[in-house]
Amino acid sequence: xxxxxxIRLPEGSIxxxxxxxxxxxxxxxxxxxxxxxxxxxxxxxVKAESTVxxxxxxxxxxxxxxxxxxxxxxxxxxxxxxxxxxxxxxxLTCEKLLGVKTPKRVDYLRVIIxxxxxxxxxxxxxxxxxxxxxxxxxxxxxxxYRELIYEIYEEVCGSRLTTNIGRIGGFERDFSxxxxxxxxxxxxxxxxxxxxxxxxxxxxxxxxxxxKGTGAISAERAxxxxxxxxxxxxxxxxxDVRVHAPYSSYEDFDFTIPVGTTGDNYDRYMVRNHEMWQSxxxxxxxxxxxxxxxxxxxxxxxxxxxxYFLPPKEDVYTKMEALIWHFKIVMGETEIPxxxxxxxxxxxxxxxxxxxxxDGGRAPFRLHFRxxxxxxxxxxxxxxxxxxxxxxxxxxxxxxxxAGEMDA
Amino acid sequence: MQLTNEIIRNRLTEKFGxxxxxxxxxxxxxxxxxxxxxxxxxxxxxYDDDALGFRFLTDLTGIHYPDRKGGELGVIYHLHNxxxxxxxxxxxxxxxxxxxxxxxxxxxxxxxxxxxxxYDFFGxxxxxxxxxxxxxxxxxxxxxxxxxxxxxxxQSRTDKDDAMFGR
Amino acid sequence: MSRPVRFNIKEKxxxxxxxxxxxxPEGHSGEGFFATSLDxxxxxxxKNSIWPLPFATSCCGIEFMATIxxxxxxxxxxxxxxxxxxxxxxxLMVMGxxxxxxxxxxxxxxxxxxxxxxxxxxxxxxxxxxxxxxxSVLQGIDQVVPVDxxxxxxxxxxxxxxxGFMKIQELVxxxxxxxxxxxxxxxLLDSYGIQ
Numbered sequence: 182x183x184x185x186x187x188i189r190l191p192e193g194s195i196x197x198x199x200x201x202x203x204x205x206x207x208x209x210x211x212x213x214x215x216x217x218x219x220x221x222x223x224x225x226x227v228k229a230e231s232t233v234x235x236x237x238x239x240x241x242x243x244x245x246x247x248x249x250x251x252x253x254x255x256x257x258x259x260x261x262x263x264x265x266x267x268x269x270x271x272x273l274t275c276e277k278l279l280g281v282k283t284p285k286r287v288d289y290l291r292v293i294i295x296x297x298x299x300x301x302x303x304x305x306x307x308x309x310x311x312x313x314x315x316x317x318x319x320x321x322x323x324x325x326y327r328e329l330i331y332e333i334y335e336e337v338c339g340s341r342l343t344t345n346i347g348r349i350g351g352f353e354r355d356f357s358x359x360x361x362x363x364x365x366x367x368x369x370x371x372x373x374x375x376x377x378x379x380x381x382x383x384x385x386x387x388x389x390x391x392x393k394g395t396g397a398i399s400a401e402r403a404x405x406x407x408x409x410x411x412x413x414x415x416x417x418x419x420x421d422v423r424v425h426a427p428y429s430s431y432e433d434f435d436f437t438i439p440v441g442t443t444g445d446n447y448d449r450y451m452v453r454n455h456e457m458w459q460s461x462x463x464x465x466x467x468x469x470x471x472x473x474x475x476x477x478x479x480x481x482x483x484x485x486x487x488x489y490f491l492p493p494k495e496d497v498y499t500k501m502e503a504l505i506w507h508f509k510i511v512m513g514e515t516e517i518p519x520x521x522x523x524x525x526x527x528x529x530x531x532x533x534x535x536x537x538x539x540d541g542g543r544a545p546f547r548l549h550f551r552x553x554x555x556x557x558x559x560x561x562x563x564x565x566x567x568x569x570x571x572x573x574x575x576x577x578x579x580x581x582x583x584a585g586e587m588d589a
Numbered sequence: 590m591q592l593t594n595e596i597i598r599n600r601l602t603e604k605f606g607x608x609x610x611x612x613x614x615x616x617x618x619x620x621x622x623x624x625x626x627x628x629x630x631x632x633x634x635x636y637d638d639d640a641l642g643f644r645f646l647t648d649l650t651g652i653h654y655p656d657r658k659g660g661e662l663g664v665i666y667h668l669h670n671x672x673x674x675x676x677x678x679x680x681x682x683x684x685x686x687x688x689x690x691x692x693x694x695x696x697x698x699x700x701x702x703x704x705x706x707x708y709d710f711f712g713x714x715x716x717x718x719x720x721x722x723x724x725x726x727x728x729x730x731x732x733x734x735x736x737x738x739x740x741x742x743x744q745s746r747t748d749k750d751d752a753m754f755g756r
Numbered sequence: 757m758s759r760p761v762r763f764n765i766k767e768k769x770x771x772x773x774x775x776x777x778x779x780x781p782e783g784h785s786g787e788g789f790f791a792t793s794l795d796x797x798x799x800x801x802x803k804n805s806i807w808p809l810p811f812a813t814s815c816c817g818i819e820f821m822a823t824i825x826x827x828x829x830x831x832x833x834x835x836x837x838x839x840x841x842x843x844x845x846x847x848l849m850v851m852g853x854x855x856x857x858x859x860x861x862x863x864x865x866x867x868x869x870x871x872x873x874x875x876x877x878x879x880x881x882x883x884x885x886x887x888x889x890x891x892s893v894l895q896g897i898d899q900v901v902p903v904d905x906x907x908x909x910x911x912x913x914x915x916x917x918x919x920g921f922m923k924i925q926e927l928v929x930x931x932x933x934x935x936x937x938x939x940x941x942x943x944l945l946d947s948y949g950i951q
Contacts, residue, residue: 206861207811207840214813214858234725235858236813239890241710242734242741254887261815277616305818324825331822341822342911343815404645404671407699418671425674520615523648523667523678534648536667551648551667559702585814588725588855726892727857734891743891 199227204573206235212309212577213584215558224569229562233555237588244548248513249275250349252548257343259550260586263302263529265294265334265346270526273428274535275349278522281486286474287351288430289467290482293364294337294346295429295526296460296467300371301330302529303411303453303460306581310450311382313578314391319381326374329367336360350490351483361468368465375457382450392446396564396576403444406563407556410531412580415452416444422527433470434463446572446579453581488515513543530554530581554586592640592673594619600641604634611680620678628664628681629691635668635677636696643668643677649693649703651711654682655737661685662711666693683713692718710735778804799929802846802872804834806921806928809845811865813852816879819911820851828914833921842868847924848901853881854894866901867950871936874927876920877903880910902944 205216214235220228240259244252256271257264269291276283283291304327308320331341336359338346347353382388398408403416413420421438423431439455441448471479483490487506496503509515519541525534534551557580564580565573597619601609609631611622623631635643648667655661660682668677683690692715693700704715705724712733715721723730732739781800783792808830812820824830824838839845842865854862866875877897880886883906885895897903904927907920935941945951 206858207865213817234723234727235855235861236853237725237855237857237892238853238888239734239741239892243888243890246741258815258887261818305821321826324822325827328822328825328827341913342819402698405698407646407697420671425671521620522616523618523676525647532647534667536648536650536665538652547652549648549650551650555702555706556699559699739891741891742889743895746895748895 198222202570206232213582213587215582215584215587217561217573217577219565219570219573221570226565226568226570226573229565229573231558231561233558233584233587235588236584238585240550240589241548244545246544248543249517249545252545253347254343254345256550257345258585259552259589260302260528260530260533260554260583261343262305262583263298264342264344265298266302266526266528267533268344268346269295269429270524270528270533270535272347272349273526274522274524274537275489276484277524278518278520278537278539279349279486279489280518281350281484281489283351283429283484284478284481285430286471286478286481287483289471289474290352290356291347291429292431292434293464293467294334296463297330297333297364297367299529300457300460301327302581303457306529306579307378307382307450307453310392310446310575310579311388313575314388316381316388319378323374323378326367326371329363329370333360333363333367336363348483348490350486351481355480355482364464364468368461368468372461375454375461379454383454389447391572391575392450392579394443395446395568395572396449396579397443397445398560398564399444402560402563406560408531408560409553409557410528411449411452411456412444412557413531414438415441415448417442422525422532426525428524428526434466436463446575449579517541517543525551528553530583530586531557533586550589552586552589554582555589558582558587592670592675594675597641597675597677600638601631601634605631618676618678620680622680622682625681625683625690628666628679629693629696631679632666632668632693632696641670642672643670643675645669645671646693646697646699646703647676649700649707651707651713651735653711653736657682659684662688662713664690664707664713685712688713689716690714691716694718709733712736795933798933799931803925803928806833806835806847806874806924807837807839807845808835808847808849808921809840809842809865809869810838811848811850811852811862813850813854813858814881816851816882816911819914820849820878820917823914823917828918830918830921833918833925835921842866843870845869846873846928848873848875849878850875850882850897851878853879853886853888854897854900855892856894857892859894859897859900862897863900863950872928872931874904874924875901876905876907876924878907878917878920879912880908882906883908886910900948902948 199220199222202219202221204219206214216232218230219226240255243255253268253271256267259267304323308323311319334344335341337356338344398416400417403413417440419438419440436459439452441452491510492503492506497507517539519539521538523534523536525532531553536549537545538547540546564576594614608624608627609621613620635641647669650665652663652665653661662685663680663682666679681690690713692704702724704718707713708721709723709725781792781796783790810820848866877883882897885893905920905923907916909916
């Protein structure tokens with residue numbers, strides 16, 4: 182503030198030592214729409230104020246007018262870089278409310294899909310941190326492998342990005358052989374790609390100088406701000422919903438949680454990087470576990486819950502009860518127990534929670550999404566206090582802010 | 590000693606007694622309703638008490654029960670004790686004519702925007718909040734959209750053909 | 757009945773190694789010169805060097821990232837340089853849901869662009885509000901800016917975005933040089949309240 186002693190303003194002039202800049206809402210494409218009004222003194226940021234809501238689509242209000250299975254496409258559009266995780270989280274919430282227990286094979290298939298989604302989310306985040314610090318090559322290189330993940334989704338559910346994967350109780354159809362072949366291909370090719378990507382950034386002097394020490398947050402402040410996920414783990418707290426409240430048979434898998442120390446941009450990048458390695462290992466373990474299942478367990482792809490899971494079409498056309506179940510599910514006359522449930526999953530950004538209050542009707546009485554991005558973006562002014570403008574840009578991209586999740 | 594729902598319930602009732610009502614454990618998550626004036630006191634007690642230690646605010650949201658006279662608007666807190674891995678749900682209710690609730694921003698910095706969102710959607714006035722204005726909707730909006738009496742769609746549209754929409 | 761095959765049915769000649777040259781516009785050529793109309797030359801130049809402005813708000817933005825990446829390369833069509841300054845760009849690609857809070861921002865960005873400018877609405881949300889028929893979502897950006905091409909899909913595949921881009925290229929190629937000064941275009945802008 183007082184670095185410029187040589188500047189003397191004439192008497193009576195309005196002395197303004199800071200410049201007000203508007204950062205957003207139209208960013209260079211990649212980030213999403215949120216606005217920051219920052220006051221800079223030269224190159225240092227003195228104060229920042231964030232505005233969100235530029236893509237508020239009123240998901241929670243829409244959810245009060247849709248039956249449970251029609252809310253899945255809404256959850257897709259929360260964190261759209263890893264939409265299968267949102268879908269699975271919603272299915273798990275519904276299953277918790279309805280008391281549906283899924284068989285092991287469904288759990289393992291869900292784990293595979295969720296970990297692939299986590300890899301694709303972290304890939305975007307890490308490569309965009311690279312792009313924002315000027316390194317475009319990594320982004321283009323890994324996008325090729327995200328296309329492989331998209332092909333796997335397409336094989337399973339038909340869609341690349343907003344997947345609507347799975348149903349309450351399992352999946353809509355079994356994974357085909359092509360899907361398993363594609364997953365194997367991904368597991369064979371991707372580790373070497375990740376090693377090359379790491380080699381570009383991890384010990385790269387320019388990248389380290391840009392990201393070390395910038396955007397740091399201590400563990401206490403992070404917890405107070407409600408951080409979860411890789412951002413919290415980079416600050417040193419090893420809180421991961423997959424370990425603390427295991428869902429979908431995560432307790433059967435053997436993986437470690439990478440934890441950082443200072444919570445700065447470099448630690449966030451490293452935590453996400455290591456999480457990708459852990460995800461690859463989890464998918465490998467899941468593929469092996471799938472092969473170990475025997476008998477009936479090895480072919481089932483949905484739970485035995487005829488009240489909530491549509492029966493196969495051949496049965497609907499030939500058997501009476503299947504017809505009745507189909508009618509009841511589609512017309513919304515199935516029993517939804519009244520009550521409230523809170524279920525959370527480990528999304529790409531942290532604890533994605535679903536608070537569902539049901540009054541027994543077809544649509545929820547109230548559905549609230551606990552969105553990690555919305556909650557930790559509040560800390561952004563504190564993170565960039567006193568930092569330079571270019572550090573603020575890198576901090577914004579390393580926090581992995583997804584506008585769809587922020588505004589819901 | 591392992592923190593169980595029993596222990597939490599006992600400690601809360603010995604401190605706050607009869608003012609805590611509607612105890613329930615849906616899906617083994619202890620839930621209770623508190624008086625609206627006590628919400629900050631209870632949150633502070635849950636934070637400071639070493640046996641309970643609920644130091645992480647997972648979620649803060651609102652709800653509107655139009656049939657619950659005198660307590661239509663609710664604020665629902667989800668707390669988490671990360672060390673013992675126990676969750677807790679606290680509800681407070683306020684009448685729709687005067688929906689004042691004390692803010693939790695002094696205790697949890699994450700409550701700041703979550704309370705703004707609850708204000709934006711339901712109109713709950715958080716007393717003592719540093720910056721209580723709309724966050725997700727346009728600033729000029731004059732009603733609170735997630736209340737049950739308001740419809741989902743934009744009523745000012747003229748281009749919708751009701752015959753095609755089955756109305 | 758099977759659908760008739762429409763693509764890739766012409767026999768490739770032996771000289772043609774799969775390299776596509778841009779077709780020459782019609783004109784009169786002689787020894788050392790080629791004469792054609794100005795419209796055609798400018799159309800040809802403009803269509804192969806469009807500078808898009810990606811206005812990516814949500815999920816369609818991620819599909820756009822896949823489109824500019826190497827698999828579905830948008831750079832093949834000359835749109836390698838994506839700019840973020842409206843003053844320098846020709847094509848406003850609106851990708852994703854536009855909320856009512858964001859509407860004035862889209863209009864402002866459109867106003868800042870210099871003529872000739874085109875707008876492509878990518879995705880269902882930009883075209884018509886998409887799934888989100890709610891109080892907070894603008895039901896299509898054609899409520900605030902005039903749109904040239906709509907690409908449906910939720911999100912549209914990168915091939916669909918490229919198809920929309922190629923339709924913009926057709927529009928760019930065939931546009932008359934006097935269109936932007938004409939009365940019809942002015943009437944169109946007036947209907948949006950743009951001077």
